[in-house]
Structures are given as C-alpha cells and as structure tokens.
Amino acid sequence: MTMVRMKTEKHLLGLKGMGQEEIRSILDRAAYWEQYSIKVTNQLQGRFVANMFFENSTRTRFSFEVAEKRLGAEVLNFSAAVSSVQKGESIYDTVKTLESMGIDAGVIRLKPTGVLQELAEKINIPLINAGDGNNEHPTQALLDMYTMQAHFGEIKGLTVSIIGDIMHSRVARSNLWGLTAMGAKVKFCAPDNMRAAELGEYAPYVSMEEALQSDVVMMLRVQLERHENGMIKSAEEYREQYGLTVERAAKLQPHTIIMHPAPINRDVELDDALVECDKSKVFTQIANGVPIRMAVIERALS
Known part of the structure; x- marks a missing residue:
C-alpha cells in the first residue's frame, strides 16, 4: 500500500496547491539540464514512458519526446486520432492497458476536465499532465x-x-x-x-x-x-x-x-x-x- 502511495505522489497533475519550494526545485533541476553538455544521457535507461495524447498537440508532444529521449528513456507515442479510443475504448482502459504492459510513467493530454484526477486515483504509475480540458497545463x-x-x-x-x-x-x-x-x-x-x-x-x-x-x-x-x-x-x-x-x-x-x-x-x-x-x-x-x-x-x- 505504501509503495502505491509513494508512486502516486510523483504525479504532476497541476500547480494549484504546489508550494514554492517544490516549484523552485523543478526550476533548479531544469537549469541543470539546460547547461548539461551531453545531448543524450542514460539517466532513465531501461525506463518506458508513454505519451498518451487523447487531444492533439504536435508541439507539446514533440517537446516531451525530446525530453524523454535526452534522458535515455524508451518512448511510446500514442495518439487518439488513430487509436481504439475512437472505437469506444475508454481513456481509463487505454491507460490501464499501457500500465499493465509495464510502462513506468505516462504523459497525458485530454479534452475532458476532471478525468485526469480520477485516473490518478486508480493508476499506480506516475502521470504527468500535458494539458487537461480547461483545468491546468503545469x-x-x-x-x-x-x-x-x-x-x-x-x-x-x-x-x-x-x-x-x-x-x-x-x-x-x-x-x-x-x-x-x-x-x-x-x-x-x-x-x-x-x-x-x-x-x-x-x-x-x-x-x-x-x-x-x-x-x-x-x-x-x-x-x-x-x-x-x-x-x-x-x-x-x-x-x-x-x-x-x-x-x-x-x-x-x-x-x-x-x-x-x-x-x-x-x-x-x-x-x-x-x-x-x-x-x-x-x-x-x-x-x-x-x-x-x-x-x-x-x-x-x-
């Protein structure tokens, strides 16, 4: 049980309620990566990250993909426009399927507001909000x-x-x-x-x-x-x-x-x-x- 809670604390669903210290630690770490001279590191070698875009955004997805590849992660790209979500598979089922296959984290963008919060309560891998409805884009x-x-x-x-x-x-x-x-x-x-x-x-x-x-x-x-x-x-x-x-x-x-x-x-x-x-x-x-x-x-x- 504790393991699950520890994992889900790694979600980034929004900035509402996030303290100054945590924001500053992210900004400081970004400064470290910005000046890091080697383009591709093995920091996340052997980890799998899925970009799950249930709403299109080429620019945001590419930015995440470049970041993931620079960290040495294995990247899976999933776009709703060409997926089984069109056939009525729910967003939850899609995310749960990828979790069951062993991905380590999911970057997720979706149109309906509030769905991400529900997903985060049921999914045990960290989720990063890449834009949810009219809610947040942290x-x-x-x-x-x-x-x-x-x-x-x-x-x-x-x-x-x-x-x-x-x-x-x-x-x-x-x-x-x-x-x-x-x-x-x-x-x-x-x-x-x-x-x-x-x-x-x-x-x-x-x-x-x-x-x-x-x-x-x-x-x-x-x-x-x-x-x-x-x-x-x-x-x-x-x-x-x-x-x-x-x-x-x-x-x-x-x-x-x-x-x-x-x-x-x-x-x-x-x-x-x-x-x-x-x-x-x-x-x-x-x-x-x-x-x-x-x-x-x-x-x-x-």
Missing part, C-alpha cells in the same frame, strides 16, 4: 516561469498580465497558481464573455491599457473557431481590441517582455512583426520546454 506554466526567472533573475515581485480567453485557458490557470506561489502578481485582461469569474478573487481583471504596464505581457492563443458560436465577432476585431499590435507594443516599458504559449495566430493575438522582436521570448519559451520537461519526467521516475 509544464507550460513551469517553462514560462523558468523563462521569466532566467530573464529577470527572480520571479518574486514581478507583475504578469495574462491577456485573452481566460475562461477556456488551462495555461492561464497554471500560471496563476504557479506565479502566485512564487510571489508574483498576476493581472488578467479578457473580453467580458471570456472571463473566468471564479478566478477574479485571485487576480483582478484590468483594461488593456493597464495590462500593458506589466513586467511580463503574456498573450493567449485565441481559438478562431469560437467565431462560429459568436464568442468573437472576427479575428480582425479581436486583434483591434485585445491583440498586441505594433502600436501597443511601442507603449510597453523598456524592460517588459512578451510571451505566448504558442502556436500563435500571427496578426491576431500577436502581430507578425513582434513574434521575433527583441522583447519576445516565444522561441525561448519553446526551447525552455525541453529542460523543464526533463526535470518533470526525472521527478516522476526518481
């Missing part, structure tokens, strides 16, 4: 915090504005919990119909003008298919009201950095000319995803 927030720490020296005392569809954003939630734990101040900026009311007590909703006066301006990807159900009138109008345009960027403070979890709708939430400008950390974030995920996978399996 490794994205960890790589975001790592990027901020590397740039500013520390996270404590920073003001971070998160702009866009807060209601549907797991990135916004994980960043809110993680940044708050690390002593940063978070502000949200969102259209009225994209606000998550329940988060208002943790971070104020501010105007676009106020949001731009922060140390970090984080733009969220807008799901353009939300046109269809009327949440946004058009991509052009969204850009005009909530996009980081070249004109708005000119008003940022000299030290402010621009972030985005990617993939970006260029010229919607972020003008094309800003994606690789001096203030932008977009590709730095992507690069930092690998050492962060190495640290998280190692934590699950150590």
